[in-house]
Amino acid sequence: MKEKTDNVTTEVKMPLADKKITVGIAGGIAAYKAADFVSFLHQQGAEVQVIMTAGAQEFVSPLLLHALSGQVVITDMFANDASLHIPHISGVDGADLFIIAPATANMMAKAAHGIADDVLSAAILAATCPILFVPAMNMHMYENIATQENMAILRQRGYHVLEAAEGRMACGTVGKGRFPESSILREAVSAILFPRQDLAGKKVLITAGPTREHIDPVRYISNHSSGKMGYALAAAARSRGAEVTLVSGPVTLPAPQGVAVVPVITAEEMYQAVLSRYEEMDIVIGAAAVADYRAQSMAEQKIKKQDAAKNSLQLNLVANPDILQTLGEAKTRQYLVGFAAETENLLANARRKLVDKKADMIVANDVSQPGIGFYSDANAVTLVTQTEEIGLPAMEKQVLAEKIWDAILAKLDK
């Protein structure tokens, strides 16, 4: 766009100039809202390629999307169009961002399970750029465990999945499932396209997951930690520019992209892995649920039932090293964050841990509340520092991870 002032012509750069965005529209009523968003992206200077499923075309016409995006819409996997070499691949080739809006339950289910039976699901599988799912559907479909689990799978694989908004839906029900407000959508797009780099130059080490303490060759002591919080913290730090090392106990999560994962099993191994890297770190977060005790010695052979006394078996346990405390005592310049997973006296215990372990921040986590903590994708915490207690309500662990980093950075800036 050119603007003329006092005979001087200046180039005004559009916010999304040089950005190539593919928008995949699936078959939901909110398709008309996606059309509006396509128009917005195009007006902001983005090169927009629209892909529509057959269902989407029942709600809005490809002709409308052609007009709003300025480009021919991809509707057919087998189109004989010389300009689109292989439609589902050319549609995402070179894209900076792929937005699926509305992301229907069906489209997310396909994406979560690698099904590629139409042009949009095939494009999702072929895309190498960041993908943002914008769910919108009937509230019962949204809340269905299958949909929720599919969304969780997508998030775990590093895709961005927005929460649906609450309110009245076209089907007449009131609940969660509405297409998000455009301001939320704009924010999400800008966060992906222009990620903050406020952790650039920082070396970060995060511990995550449980540890496993061997009893004999087939048995161990462990806990319910899934590792999701630590992995979310690692992924968030990486996207904000940090150099991230993730010392992880045994979990089933995929390694976040660009993060150096050091796999460990026992607390002793975690201790060694962390201590040997501590010196060079700027920020360390102990999100792992480290087993406090281990068997005094590991039996070389499987302990037989008849080896035990009739009704009980004595197992001698010895204390594991407290990694966070060791780090607190050896601290030179590092900012040290610990977690306190408690079932009672949450804040008092967190404050005590802050002092005892010489940490700079404790993330206090009430694991007795249903729906948050160990098993779930959400968490509600209080950040406890020397001077402040910041309560954060229940939210997705990925969102919470960003808030924890915001709080750490605010402290580092002081």
Ligand code: C5P
């Ligand atoms: O004392 P407690 O186990 O409740 O403290 C929890 C915090 O201490 C967490 O940040 C956890 O990662 C860390 N911790 C540790 N080494 C241990 C036990 C806990 O680093 N052996």
